[in-house]
Amino acid sequence: MESPKALGLGSSLMSVQELAKEPMLAIPQPYIRSEEEPSILSHGSDSLQTIPVIDMNRLVFGQTDLELENLHFACKEWGFFQLVNHGVGSSVVEKLRNEIQGFYKLPLEEKMRYKRREGDVEGYGQTVLMHENQTVDWADRFYMITNPVHRRKDHLLPEFPSSLRESLESYISELQKLAMTLLGLIAKALKIEEREIEEMFDDGMQAVRLTYYPPCPQPEKVMGLTAHSDGTGITILLQVNGVQGFQVKRDGIWIPVNVLPDAFVVNVGDVLEVCHMLSRSVLFDKNKIPQSKR
8 A cells, every 4th residue: 555655646545445454453644533523422412413304205295394394404403414205216226235335346456447547536546635644534435427418437437337337327317306306495495596596406517426434443543534514515325334434513513323224314515505695594604514524
């Protein structure tokens, strides 16, 4: 495993999944996180908090006004919620889960066919190194832009094995429809003109990120995904297996998210916050921008 200095800035390490297969007495320095912020939730009354759950069926067909109030609360007070009864077929989701796990079981040389190219952010790899002392996430990832279609890279999705490509295409299509429906409902809940949301996001940029977090012999020293807020309209997160670890920050405390079976976790991104602020109302206090980590 090469060091960040050996690789040079703008490069990425390859691959923590392979690194984790080897016996190690100590975690390599680039992966050791700062001790400034604990990864374990503080004990006490706040430890009982959990992100809201929104029922898509109720939003569309049932107790619409009540569920819109719940959605408004989730967006304003949390910036995160779990979405159940979302309408994306279980077979589509389950097939994608299996294909993602299959992708990360491929030999490294097979995955490297889709590696991130120099100067690009799309493709297979690890954290892109921006400075010499950067802490690297304990994760491998595959990232690509999927919409607009003309922005797709020829060496990525078009070159995938047919089963993975078809599963991703089906999932991407379903998520695009779900996202636009959900954005319209969020606009309604937050009293934004739905036309404004449609104009901003219809046929807008959509990207997918497939992330693998290998077991770590000293998990308290690393971070799977560094704390961040999402510079998006919304992010829809699918947990591939039953291993928990996702956390969101509220009022200065990191709160674990126990993902419900068949649920998506939805993150209201920075773009939607700005959109709402431009509509002359306040969605978040400046200290409540939603953050997450894993």
